[in-house]
Structure formats: structure tokens, C-alpha cells
Amino acid sequence: MTTTTSSPNAAALTAALPELREAYAALQAKGLKLDLTRGKPSAEQLDLSNPMLALPGTRSRGESGTDVRNYGGLDGLPELRAIFAQLLDVPVDQLLAGGNASLTMMYDTVAWAMLFGFPESPAPWSREETVRWICAVPGYDRHFSVCEELGIEMITVPMTETGPDAQAVAELVADDPTIKGMWVVPTYANPDGSVVSDDVARALVEMPAAAPDFRILWDNAYALHHLTDVETPTAPVLRLAAEAGNPDRVVMYASTSKITWAGGGVSFLASSPANIAWYKKHLAKASIGPDKVNHLRHAMFFGSADGVREHMRKHREILAPKFRAVTSILAERLGKYGVGEWTDPRGGYFVSLDVVPGTAARVVGLAKEAGIALTPAGATFPYGNDPEDKNIRLAPSMPPLSEITEAMEGVATCVLLAAAEAFAGE
């Protein structure tokens, strides 16, 4: 993660206020309708997997002879699990392939902990007076929504360039048995693009936790989603957890939502044998097995782990120019006034932009009035509450490059105008 830091040139910006107001009026006059809100793949990216539209073609059986069309096979199709076990660096018998959303697997994990508890839980979490959870900020709004939905109180720790602040986490969990878990997006985190180092991963799996059933939900959503030719590996967290004597601490998730199709992909869950047994025990009551036809479709399309890697390079070719457009416009327009800090991610789906504190909501409001939809200010914090009102998540994957350029020029104008207003005391 590269962060561009600069100290704002307040005087120059205040002087530019009339000019910025004119620029904003001109922006509004354009009548734009642009959207940078969500990390959705573009149609061009989805097209990369179009051979799957006609797969599995005539095949209806997996390699072992399983009829993929029928019931059963709670673990998912072995040949697809073999490919992703290699990519995620986990034993294949500790990896399940599921439906079209790893979010569902994460939700179920926490919901089942509430209803039943983990094997070593003193009680189902819903019986506890208070259940708390650590969220590194900025972070992923859907993670926060799962906690909020289930009545889990969220505590924040800062994100660093190497993942959640492990020291802050360790201090929190050491004495507080109500803290039952934390979210981690280890590779190219949403939204700041940070990558958890092996040291941070080791610290998180080694630290003593007061709650015997403390869990790290390790959402490796962007494991393979590189934006440069450096294909950063994810810390081998299951192995590290086992070595640390805490094999059951980590549950890992991944999916092909941003590899093949966001709505028609396959999700994965990997963990210790005990956690896998726990998860399957409950899953068996709720499922007749995953859609193995879609598993076969994916296995045939990829062929191998290298097939997936090769496929991801095609995504990179589409995405990298969009990210370059975002960061170069920010550098050019905001850099001039020394306003803002932003990430220059090496992978993932987001640029995290910190504007002048106290102006993020104003920036998002100005952009909206000019026809540019941004993720709501505060969305990257639990309860939508960014205490400094400064973080904005930019999602450049979906629109075509020309729209991104236009939208980002507009966003830059809004950021500068809001900053100038703030410096002018308005």
C-alpha cells in the first residue's frame, strides 16, 4: 500500500474558492449519471468467463463419477476444491466449496455461533450478556452489517499497511472474554488495499485470548486479485494457527465472485478439521449440498490453479488502467493543493481516499448533487460512523475508463470545494 500524504495548503485553497465554485457549477451543468459506489466487476470482466455460459456442455459427472445434477456432496466437487486448495494454500480436506456467496458462509458461521456456539463455547453466543467484535477501520461495510444484524457490539482498531494493528488487538482480547472475534481481509483489504504480513498473521494467531472460542474470520476475497505483476501471496494463516497451538482460531473464506461471475460464482470455506466438522454438522440441517453443476462448470473452465492465475491476469489488464486513472487524477488535482491522502493499491477493488477531516459527508453530498454516486461517507466504519468524517471508498471497477476519468475529475472538484469551504470557515 502506498499512501500519498500531503499537508493542505489552506491559503491557496481558500483563495481558489470562487474558481472552485465555478468549476462545481460547470460540473453540475453536465448532468452526469456516474456510479463509483460498489466493487462490482464490469461487463468486460464478466465476459472473460463467457465460455462458462455453455458449460458443462454435455458432461453431467465429476471426475470420480459423481452425478453433479443430483443431491448430496456437502463438501463440494473434489476437483474444484483441489484447484482452490492449491490457490489458497490449504489442505483440500479442510476446504469446502459452497454456493454463490462467501458472505452467506460468513453470516452462517456467526449466526450458528449465536444459536449454538462453537464446540468450546461456554454457551451459545446469543445467551451471553454481551458479545463484542474487533473491526479494523476503515473496513468492509457488509462485515459490519453482519455484526450489527446479530447484535454484536463492534470495537475498532486502526488498519496499518500490514493489516490490523496487532498490538491493539492483542491488548483488547487478552483480558476481555466478551470479545469473540474479528474480521480480517488479509490481502488487498477493502478499502485500503493493505496486505497482512506474516508477522501480523503470526501475532494474531499466537496472542492469548480471554474468550476460549475467539475466532478470526479471514475473508480472503481478493487473494488472487493483483493489479501489478507482483502476485503477493497471502500469509499461510491456517498453518501458522496450527503451529501456534490455536488451530481452531481461524476460519477462511474466498469466492470466485470477482474471478468468474459476481452472481454466479462459487464460495469457499477453509479451516481446521474441528471447525470444518462443526460447520458441516450445522450445514447438513440447512442444505442438500451445493450446486455441483456450477462447481463442475468452474472446474472445467479453469482446468487448474494455473488456469485461474492466468485468468486473473486478464482481469488485471482491464482493471489496472482504471485504478491508474483514479490515482493519477487525484495526484494531479488534489496534489496541487496538498489536500487528501489516498491509497495506490497493488490489488483488490478499491481506492481509499481520506479527504480533509470533517468534509467527507459534504464531498459525497456535493458529488451526489452533481450526479456522481459515491459510497456513503462513514460506510467503511461500524455503524456508519467515521469519527473524523474523512474516509471515502472509491470503487472504479464497474464503469468504463472514460466514465471513471469524468467521475474522478468531478470527485476532485468536490473534494477541493469542500476543503476550501472548510478552510474558509463556511
Place this chain on the structure above:
Amino acid sequence: MTTTTSSPNAAALTAALPELREAYAALQAKGLKLDLTRGKPSAEQLDLSNPMLALPGTRSRGESGTDVRNYGGLDGLPELRAIFAQLLDVPVDQLLAGGNASLTMMYDTVAWAMLFGFPESPAPWSREETVRWICAVPGYDRHFSVCEELGIEMITVPMTETGPDAQAVAELVADDPTIKGMWVVPTYANPDGSVVSDDVARALVEMPAAAPDFRILWDNAYALHHLTDVETPTAPVLRLAAEAGNPDRVVMYASTSKITWAGGGVSFLASSPANIAWYKKHLAKASIGPDKVNHLRHAMFFGSADGVREHMRKHREILAPKFRAVTSILAERLGKYGVGEWTDPRGGYFVSLDVVPGTAARVVGLAKEAGIALTPAGATFPYGNDPEDKNIRLAPSMPPLSEITEAMEGVATCVLLAAAEAFAGE
């Protein structure tokens, strides 16, 4: 539902004991490996949908232009919902299309009631001292498993030829606010093949219930699964519930698991606008939308509601001879001694066989020793407890006809041997 009733000829059967022992020894000597345990479609049935293996082919957009490959669309693809709204006789805006298992939708409904309660619930059900549930018996083991998993106490009422004994249900729910719901399989019930009459449906939606949040989970799994040329319609329960002033009482489920593919089908949930809003509110935290590619695949394959009906007639051609084999062998072999009662279903996936009370477990054990796998005795009752130890669920859909004949001849031998042993006081 036709039930063949006969009173056993104990003397003749006792006399036949040596001969039955010889027949059983001969059966064992065959070294069979046959399976009548689960209601799985056969490969021949799954083949009927094989054009879907190459669908949607080149299309990636729904009729309204939605890119089915991307995120979103929590309700499911409109054109597929339109087809099933017609078949299930519900308004399309009160019907959701989901993933590959209606069981998951049922589980989620009850799990979310436990975690959050329904809008009119005094509290989340998990906060109640006791939550109870009515199960008509014999019934579907996976329904019972959902209740057991979630700590819901099951109470049984008898099944009749027109569905659950509505009088017994009404008496139970009138004064007991701990009874929060009941399962109903309205059409061709698992396992007894009964069909809920309009009168019974009306009684169930009209009856006063002490629990303000009482729910009927109406699992219309076999709505279209006719075995004769009489295509029995399902009682229009959502309309009846609205007319009765209890619009939120019923949540309906269906799927294409036994229409297209058991592992790769589409599930449906239909209910009142308030229940749909409640379900979607929680679903939105757990899902990024269903697999709309699979929805499009199904919509293209069926074309229309009539396309589904036509398709179901092909299933009937495959299934009807298998059911005839089961009932004719039972009639021939057991009828001779007046032993047992069994259903002659007009649809669905099962024949329900009542053997001589106290011998069901023995019959299943004898069959197992002879290489014939049957559903465990008691499986059609909550907690696996058939108080009379007499019901056995036969599932003839999966094996080829020749195997069914062989298996049923064996089953008949086991039923007679167990009966003879019982009558002989052994």
C-alpha cells in the same frame, strides 16, 4: 391417497415361518446391493433437463436487460418468478427465487425467527422458555431435523387423507402460545401422499392461535409431481389466509429440485408482503443475491408455465411404472397374508408402508442384512420415534425398475418374516 388395509391372517403366517426363513436365506444369498432410502431423482429423470447443461449458451442478460452474471437482484430473475408465480398460484411480487435448496429457505426462516422473531413476535424465539411446533405424522425427516437443531419441541398430530388433522391442530394452538408453527406438505405429502383439501387449508388459516406469530411452513415440494393424469391443484393457501384475516400466517416453499436437477435447481419462497419484507430484510445481510445465471438457464429451458407442466409429464412416464411395481408387489405378496397397509400415491416421491406394529425396525434390519437399504424405521416421526414401530418410507424413484422389483420382492419377504416371527411370539 388410497390405503390398502387388511387384517393379518396370523395362523397362516405363523405356519409359513419355515418357508419364509428359507426365502430370506435365499434372499441373503443373492448378495444384493439395492437402495430405496431417499427421494432422489434417477439419472434418467435428470437427463430430461440436459439441454440446460449448455444454457444460457450465449445469453448473459435477462429480459429486462439485467446482467445475470453480476451481483444483485435479491428477489430473483423476474421471468422465472413469473413462470412459478403462475404454477404456484401466487402474485409474482410475493414470490422470491433463491438458491438450489428450499430447505435452506425453510431453515433460514426458522433460524431468523429464533434470532430476531417475526415483526409481531413478543421476542426473538430464542429468548422464549419453550418453543413448540406441530408435526403431522408420518412426515418429512428433514423438517423434523430443522426443529430439533434449533431446539424446538415437536408435538405430533395424525395425518389424514386430506392433510394434517385440522381439528387436533386447532385445539392445540388455541390456548398454547408456545406453539409457534407447523409443517405442512400440502400436495402429495412425504411420505403418505395425502393432499390438503381446501377445507383443511381454510381451517388451518382461520383457526385462532394463541401465539400472535404462529406460522404455517407450507412446503409445496411436490406441487407439480403428479403420478396420474389427474393434476391435483394445491389449495390456494395465501389467498385463503388473506381472506381469513391472517395474511402473514403462511410461508410457502417450492423448488425445481425434482423438476430439473436436485443439486442444481432453483428454490422459491412465497408469502404475504409483510413476510416477504421481513425475509428480504434479513436475507440482505447474508446474501449478495441468488445465482441469476441459473435462473435464466431455467427460464429459457421452461419457456412458460406450460413448459414446466409438459416437462413434468415426462417425469411421470418414468416414475409411474416404478410406483406401480412397488404397490403391485406389496399387494401380491403381503395381500396374500393380509399383512400391512400402504399408500397408492397419486403423486410425489414415496410409498408409505405400515407393517405389523412393533416390526418396522426388524424389517429394516432384515432388509439391511440382505443388502437392501431402507429409510431407518422411525425416520418419519420426530426424534426418530415411531411409537408403534410400524411405518416405513419407500422411495422408488432412484433405482431402475428392475432393481425396484428385486428390492420390493425382498422387502416383502422381510415384512412377512418379521410379521411371522411376531405372531409366533419370537
